[in-house]
Amino acid sequence: MVIVRKIINHLRKLWASFQLWRQPRYHSIFIEGDLPNSLEDKAIYIVQEDGFLWHTSMLCPCGCGEVIHLNLIPDERPCWQLSRNQDDTISLFPSIWRTKGCQSHFWFRHNKVHWHREIPPY
Numbered sequence: 001m002v003i004v005r006k007i008i009n010h011l012r013k014l015w016a017s018f019q020l021w022r023q024p025r026y027h028s029i030f031i032e033g034d035l036p037n038s039l040e041d042k043a044i045y046i047v048q049e050d051g052f053l054w055h056t057s058m059l060c061p062c063g064c065g066e067v068i069h070l071n072l073i074p075d076e077r078p079c080w081q082l083s084r085n086q087d088d089t090i091s092l093f094p095s096i097w098r099t100k101g102c103q104s105h106f107w108f109r110h111n112k113v114h115w116h117r118e119i120p121p122y
Ligand SMILES: [Zn+2]
Pocket: 060, 061, 062, 063, 064, 065, 066, 101, 102, 103, 104
């Protein structure tokens, strides 16, 4: 029975990797000034001024339609760290966990959403 459980666990991880691989990447949209009135799906907006990052916003990836705003100003809490990757994508640290509404919890790495309970972030 132990071997069956191991095989099932392995298949689950393979399935999660496959789902992640086929997920389209988000577009990174760097803007100066105000956010547009409605945000595009599968897009992450990085609001900056003179190269200084203010905040990032995106539609909640669960599909609930809520807009998630994340502060990038180090002096304010809570604060997320945005890193620009060599493949022209961005990653955010730490994870994003909505405390109200849908309670989605995910990591944003290399312009993809990694649900917290599925696979660990890389
Ligand atoms: Zn949601």
